[in-house]
Amino acid sequence: MPEGHTLHRLARLHTKRYGRRPVSVSSPQGRFSAAVVDGRVLRRAEAFGKHLFHVYGPDAIVHVHLGLYGTFTEQPLPTTLPVGQVRMRMVGETHWTDLRGPTRCEVLNVAEQRELLSRLGPDPLRRNADPSVAYARITRSKLPVAALLMEQKVLAGVGNVYRAELLFRHGVNPMLPGRDLGDVLWKDMWADLVDLMRAGVRKGRIDTVRDEHLPRVTGRAPRVDRHGGEVYVYRRTDLPCLVCGTPVRKTELAARNLYWCPTCQA
Incomplete structure (x- = not known):
């Protein structure tokens, strides 16, 4: 399973390639509600721990957890888009990205995202992370x-x-x-x-x-x-x-x- 640094690298990459521009989003596999975000402007991509978020607006945040088998494939345009078991496909001005095999790929709103994050400990890669929160949880346990x-x-x-x-x-x-x-x-x-x-x-x-x-x-x-x-x-x-x-x-x-x-x- 990818560790946190991988998700932060993906967030940087996706922000660079797709951020602040409309993105074509589809689900060739049909197992993701792509129509909710298709054609909308991706405000930013960010990571928290092993979770990746594509933020399109307060009502539409794509949450991805790769799990053990999830992978992103990144390629420049123009090219022939491949077929196969693709959960989510993003096509921008210069690149396309395919997501295969994730544990989670879903659309959340801000309240749902906050609820998810409330269940996580501090992420060492987030500047506002508080190590005392993790320490308190560690020292309460045998x-x-x-x-x-x-x-x-x-x-x-x-x-x-x-x-x-x-x-x-x-x-x-x-x-x-x-x-x-x-x-x-x-x-x-x-x-x-x-x-x-x-x-x-x-x-x-x-x-x-x-x-x-x-x-x-x-x-x-x-x-x-x-x-x-x-x-x-x-x-x-x-x-x-x-x-x-x-x-x-x-x-x-x-x-x-x-x-x-x-x-x-x-």
């Missing part, structure tokens, strides 16, 4: 901090990669109860998370390895993985930790794979 960081009602936009890498970078045992996470440590983790996710928006991939542990410094081979980016523990099961050499461990927590170093995160 659950492992690794599980809480994946709860969108606690923290919006963080997925499996950022979760694993953030805990490693701060030497936090994934099974530490949320109520035992210190305030100073959380403030450091939040600041680091903001920096990492902003870098993800700029680069379009997740890089979490500090300069001194990069391949060009250590002489190791660069990471080869469809997710891209240099990471410490994510999907590095049984490989040596880049810091201490201990084999990276993997287990399942809340139906998701969890990666950590048993030495650096003792």
Whole structure:
């Protein structure tokens, strides 16, 4: 499932390509009420956590949640528009965009959008995000901090990669109860998370390895993985930790794979 930085990149891209201009919107698949927004001016696109919003007006906001299988296809015009299972198609002056396989694609009004957002925790990529809200929710729980960081009602936009890498970078045992996470440590983790996710928006991939542990410094081979980016523990099961050499461990927590170093995160 795409993490928050991907949705923020999409919001920037769609605002650039379609913003402040009329957009032709259709649903070749017939499973989305495209006629409500077809031909209207897209005011802006914005993201909150893993949710993308195309704002056409207070009465018409297209809400997209990609889920595990949703993808956007972006192409310049002119071209022959493809056929297939397309949930939403946008055609502008210079580009077209197809959305396939999302978990959600629906039209909301402002009140409905606010209700949805009220169920989410702060998004580190939003400038008005309040880290104390997430901390309060974390420290009220006995659950492992690794599980809480994946709860969108606690923290919006963080997925499996950022979760694993953030805990490693701060030497936090994934099974530490949320109520035992210190305030100073959380403030450091939040600041680091903001920096990492902003870098993800700029680069379009997740890089979490500090300069001194990069391949060009250590002489190791660069990471080869469809997710891209240099990471410490994510999907590095049984490989040596880049810091201490201990084999990276993997287990399942809340139906998701969890990666950590048993030495650096003792």
